[in-house]
Amino acid sequence: MKKITLAVAAIFAIILTACSGSDGIDGVDGLDGVNITGSIYEVSGTFSDENNYELTFEFPNTVEVFESDVVLVYILWEQVDGTDGQPIDVWRLMPQTRLLDQGTLIYNYDHTFADARFFLESDFELGTLNTADTANQIFRVAILPAEAVNGKLDTGNINDVMGILDTKEENIIHVSL
Structure with a gap:
């Protein structure tokens, strides 16, 4: 009796899982939203007395920055020769301090x-x-959703930041101020 009950239950389970329904009707496409996945921008500009030694990069309208988001800025500190003779960019997380003959520059x-x-x-x-x-100073601005950071990210390493956002060099948006 147990074998018959078990066989009937198995056949019933197979029939239930084999049923298929029809797809529903597709909905109407929504409006384009803002970018909540994170972005990296490369911004270049020159500090001068005319701009009070400051540069301002306004975030594009397609990016919405929330209170919980993380905004990091890196400065292109130098370029070194790679093993293939091509220059390699060295990025440093700001703020950065330099000790000069005149004094301290940040x-x-x-x-x-x-x-x-x-x-x-x-x-x-x-x-x-x-x-x-x-x-001609060059900066990279990384806007990261808080959930992308979650304590596991080495923010001092721009390659880790680009990796978490799945951003390649060719996808970085360039802006001149």
Whole structure:
């Protein structure tokens, strides 16, 4: 009797799982939303007396920055020769401090929900800086949803940040200020 009950239950289970229904009707396409997956922008500009030694990058309208999001800024610190003779970019998480003959220079940043501001701080007159310290500076701004960071990310390593966002060099959006 047990074998018959077990056989009937097995056949019944197979019949139930073999049933198929028809697909429902597709819904109407929605409006394009904002980017909540994270973004990386490469921003270049020159610090000068005219701009009070600060640059402001306004986030595009397609990106919405939330209070819980993480905004990181990296500065292109130098380029070194790779084994294949091609230059390799060295990125450093800001703020960064340089000790110069004039005194201490700090590359720093802050951000709001609408923009990121890069600025120079020093204990000396900024007008005495060499153009190498002010002209054509390159920054990378990474906007990360909080859930992407969750304590497992080495924010000091731009390659880890790009990896968590699944961003390749060719996908970085370039902006000149």
